[in-house]
Amino acid sequence: MVDATQLEFWLGKFQVLMMDYGVKILTALLIVLLGRWLAKKITNIALKLMTQRGVEITLSRFLDNIIYYTLLAMVLITALGQLGVQTASFVAILGAASLAVALALKDSLSHFSSGVMLILFRPFKVGDFVTVSGESGTVEAVTIFNTVLKTPDNQRKIIPNGQVYNSTITNVTVNPTRRVDVTVGIGYDDDIRAAKEVLEGLLAKHDKVFSDPAPLVAVSALGASSVDLVTKSWVNTSDYWTVYYALTEEIKLAFDEAGISIPFPQQDVHLFTNQAEQKE
CATH class of the missing domain: 1.10.287.1260 (Helix Hairpins)
Structure with missing residues (x-):
């Protein structure tokens, strides 16, 4: 009690x-x-x-x-x-x-400080397509410690901000326009002028290719087995891959119709027989 x-x-x-x-x-x-x-x-x-x-x-x-x-x-x-x-x-x-x-937690604080720098200086923003630290994708989020990317095949990549800030950052979609470069080789026996006319015609009639700046078609190299021609044309950034894939296919079809060859590597194999074996 x-x-x-x-x-x-x-x-x-x-x-x-x-x-x-x-x-x-x-x-x-x-x-x-x-x-x-x-x-x-x-x-x-x-x-x-x-x-x-x-x-x-x-x-x-x-x-x-x-x-x-x-x-x-x-x-x-x-x-x-x-x-x-x-x-x-x-x-x-x-x-x-x-x-x-x-x-x-010095490593984590390094990522934190890098995150602060990325947010303040904004080399990219949510929605941009970038290549950082060897990874490419659309930016989904920039947190204090990590940057989150969504790859074109729908994977999620989480990259520590320290690696992002200390690597080369390529912002693919930051500018509204991009240049599409397509290189194609023709045979040394083919007519360069005719090939250039075909390429210029394809670029002129493509509805997504800008007329200003004007597209360029030029000889870029004299290769070991081909004369290399390059096309350079400007498009909206959102149309880049559409134009690139379309031009690549259209060039092959147009060259086939015009009788212009596209060389590919070949090897000639020479067989030598022993004369003594032939006599036997």
């Missing part, structure tokens, strides 16, 4: 404690709840403003997260100060802990 005197003593202690700290605890809880609500409200307003100003979605989301967590940290420090915690000491401890975590 609990002694009534002891119970009365502890109840008195509890009442004094509640009188001393109850208001502070309630105030701290209100600061946390109200501060969290206010932080969300401010970040939503900031995100809306950035969207209205046309800020790229990846950058706006990143800045939105930075604003929210910065405000939340300020709210927590204010609440701790209300409870009587020495915030200066708390900030010093937090800084020391952050340094220890930074040393332990």
Whole structure:
């Protein structure tokens, strides 16, 4: 059985404690709840403003997260100060802990810093087709630590931002137009002028090939077994592969109709027989 005197003593202690700290605890809880609500409200307003100003979605989301967590940290420090915690000491401890975590996670922080640079300088954005770190695909997301690509055959490639930022970045679709280069070889006995006329005619009638800048047809090399002709034409970036595949097929068909040959590697094999064996 609990002694009534002891119970009365502890109840008195509890009442004094509640009188001393109850208001502070309630105030701290209100600061946390109200501060969290206010932080969300401010970040939503900031995100809306950035969207209205046309800020790229990846950058706006990143800045939105930075604003929210910065405000939340300020709210927590204010609440701790209300409870009587020495915030200066708390900030010093937090800084020391952050340094220890930074040393332990230096590789991850390298990806983080690279992610920040990619988001701020924006060498590509969501929806661009890029080649980075030996991988090609459409950018699906740029997170703090990784860049996510979708390959043309619908695979997902997740590449650490450190590798992305430290490699050569080729943004294929950033410009509205691209040049289509198709090289084809003809035989040395074929008429170069006739072959060029065929190629120029194909380019002139192709509805997706621009007339300005004008397409170019020229001799690009005198190869070991062929005279190489190159066609250079400008198209919309979205039409690049359509035009490339169509021209490749149309050139072969047009050359066949015009009697122009397209050489391919051949080997002549000479057999030598032993004369002594022939006599036997």
